[in-house]
Amino acid sequence: MNKLQEWGFSKDWWRNQRGEFWVIGQTVLSIGFILLPVVQVVTLSFAVRLGLTLGLGLIGLGLGIAGLSHLGNNLTPLPHPKEDSQLVTTGVYGWVRHPIYSSVIFLALAYGVWQMSLSHGLGAIALFIFFDRKAAQEEQWLSAKFKDYASYRQTVKKLIPFLY
Numbered sequence: 230m231n232k233l234q235e236w237g238f239s240k241d242w243w244r245n246q247r248g249e250f251w252v253i254g255q256t257v258l259s260i261g262f263i264l265l266p267v268v269q270v271v272t273l274s275f276a277v278r279l280g281l282t283l284g285l286g287l288i289g290l291g292l293g294i295a296g297l298s299h300l301g302n303n304l305t306p307l308p309h310p311k312e313d314s315q316l317v318t319t320g321v322y323g324w325v326r327h328p329i330y331s332s333v334i335f336l337a338l339a340y341g342v343w344q345m346s347l348s349h350g351l352g353a354i355a356l357f358i359f360f361d362r363k364a365a366q367e368e369q370w371l372s373a374k375f376k377d378y379a380s381y382r383q384t385v386k387k388l389i390p391f392l393y
Contacts, residue, residue: 251308
């Protein structure tokens with residue numbers, strides 16, 4: 230229970246004041262993605278599939294590991310920033326504002342490509358839409374907490390480095 234409180238969860242989590250429902254939704258969506266059946270509609274050569282999978286997977290792993298390490302004590306699964314948090318804009322956060330969300334999306338795409346699965350491709354799109362909305366909520370709270378967030382938001386992309 231102590232770790233949950235450290236991350237910002239409270240006894241009245243059910244009020245969703247810090248975005249607890251986003252964490253529940255993310256958990257359900259992630260489990261749903263894992264349980265999706267593989268529906269193959271297209272085939273690519275093994276070499277192309279391997280190259281795309283490795284590329285997307287390495288980008289995803291890199292973003293996730295760097296995002297986690299740069300956040301340090303600011304890390305929370307909740308979209309609401311911790312009370313004692315500081316704005317992180319360096320390292321991977323200089324390339325993309327939400328690298329951990331990006332990581333999940335890239336890893337889901339990598340798996341979909343590896344399996345050549347339409348259902349997992351659609352699942353990756355669902356994850357992208359979900360994380361785009363979760364990030365929008367998070368950015369409202371970050372903008373209220375940090376006066377520099379508006380300028381940071383204008384210079385760094387949201388979910389896909391250098392693109393979106």
